[in-house]
Amino acid sequence: MKTISRLFPFCLAVFLLLNSTSPAAEKEKAAENKPAKPPSLVEVVEIAKGEAEPMLEFVGTVYYARKSSVAAEVEGVVEKVFFEEGYRIKKDEPLVSLESEILDTIINGTRADYELVLVELQQGEKELKRREPLYKEGSVSESSYDEYYFKTKILQNRAMSIKASLDKLLLEKKKKIIRAPFDALVIQKNAEKGEWVDDGGVVALVADDSEVDVIVDVPAEVLQYLQEGRQIEVAAGELKLKGKFLSFVPKGDIATRTFSVKVRLKNPNKLVEGMEARALLPSSSRRESLLVPRDALVVKFGQNVVFVEEDGKAKMVPVQVQGYSGLLVGIEGPELEAGMQVVVKGNERLFGGEQLAIRQ
Numbered sequence: 001m002k003t004i005s006r007l008f009p010f011c012l013a014v015f016l017l018l019n020s021t022s023p024a025a026e027k028e029k030a031a032e033n034k035p036a037k038p039p040s041l042v043e044v045v046e047i048a049k050g051e052a053e054p055m056l057e058f059v060g061t062v063y064y065a066r067k068s069s070v071a072a073e074v075e076g077v078v079e080k081v082f083f084e085e086g087y088r089i090k091k092d093e094p095l096v097s098l099e100s101e102i103l104d105t106i107i108n109g110t111r112a113d114y115e116l117v118l119v120e121l122q123q124g125e126k127e128l129k130r131r132e133p134l135y136k137e138g139s140v141s142e143s144s145y146d147e148y149y150f151k152t153k154i155l156q157n158r159a160m161s162i163k164a165s166l167d168k169l170l171l172e173k174k175k176k177i178i179r180a181p182f183d184a185l186v187i188q189k190n191a192e193k194g195e196w197v198d199d200g201g202v203v204a205l206v207a208d209d210s211e212v213d214v215i216v217d218v219p220a221e222v223l224q225y226l227q228e229g230r231q232i233e234v235a236a237g238e239l240k241l242k243g244k245f246l247s248f249v250p251k252g253d254i255a256t257r258t259f260s261v262k263v264r265l266k267n268p269n270k271l272v273e274g275m276e277a278r279a280l281l282p283s284s285s286r287r288e289s290l291l292v293p294r295d296a297l298v299v300k301f302g303q304n305v306v307f308v309e310e311d312g313k314a315k316m317v318p319v320q321v322q323g324y325s326g327l328l329v330g331i332e333g334p335e336l337e338a339g340m341q342v343v344v345k346g347n348e349r350l351f352g353g354e355q356l357a358i359r360q
Helices: 001-016 024-034 101-135 141-176 222-226
Strands: 039-046 048-054 056-069 076-081 093-100 178-179 183-189 203-217 231-236 237-246 259-266 276-282 287-293 298-300 302-308 313-318 319-323 326-334 341-345 357-358
Touching: 001 313, 048 319, 048 326, 056 183, 056 259, 093 203, 101 141, 203 222, 203 237, 203 276, 222 259, 222 276, 259 276, 287 319, 287 341
Parallel strands: 039 357
Antiparallel strands: 039 341, 048 287, 056 203, 056 276, 076 093, 093 178, 183 203, 203 259, 231 237, 231 276, 237 259, 287 326, 298 302, 302 313, 302 341, 319 326
16 A cells, blocks of 8 residues: 555656646647748839939928919908908909998989080080081071080080099999909908908908929029929928929028029918928939839838848848939949849838749
């Protein structure tokens, strides 16, 4: 009985040892059973050799290309304002109306004078017409004929004068309604009901936001590489846009020795004056470089990289951007050569070392 008691712990230990597996063995077994990762499907192109134009990014500000300080052509008290800041308005849409009660009274009086002189003119012409044959027959004197002849001329000129005054008053009444000069966005409101507006007084500041200008300050040496109409890449937030170099202000800032460059672009209705924008401008003449499509360039760990195919696997190569040539980007990186295969699609999922399946 004592012998059995001594053997029981030994047998139990042997049993547990035979039925247990070490953690390392478990991991090795799991790795053997784990299915292999399929190769990454990618598209590749050959690295080419060519010329690229070095570029620098300059920070600028967005401005509306066309703004107008809408002014009153006649004076008066504001009767009604039809807009608020931020409103979108159409061309010829009323912005402000001025009171015209006094003007209406003057118009009525002038119109009555005009109608009266027309009646007098009609009477004079009728009497002149009646006397003309009598004068030719010698039945009336020359002085009597001349009296009605010159009276008619005076009435004709008086009618023309009053008609011109009436037209001026009617035009002034029309100008009592101040209208939008073009389709625009209201930036500033300068009039309220009951305020007096002088002729020439500004009632609103409006802007056509269909086009915007990005103005950036650049050193003088950049100007020689900018030609009118040249396409310029502009980034504003997440927006990637294309504009055209319009002009530069031919007066530099003495303190910074920089010049303001204007790039005009269509507004996708997301740009507002005062926003930051970044323009990619040429900084020197073209130079020889390795060229790849822009899609080949990705950012990994805060650095520009490309992935090249090497022995069927992806190899990550950090690169420096040297410039641009149309849709291609000039790069420089260790061990990169023309003719190597660079990944242009599917590279955003790579980190280096993956097996590649190249789509033909």
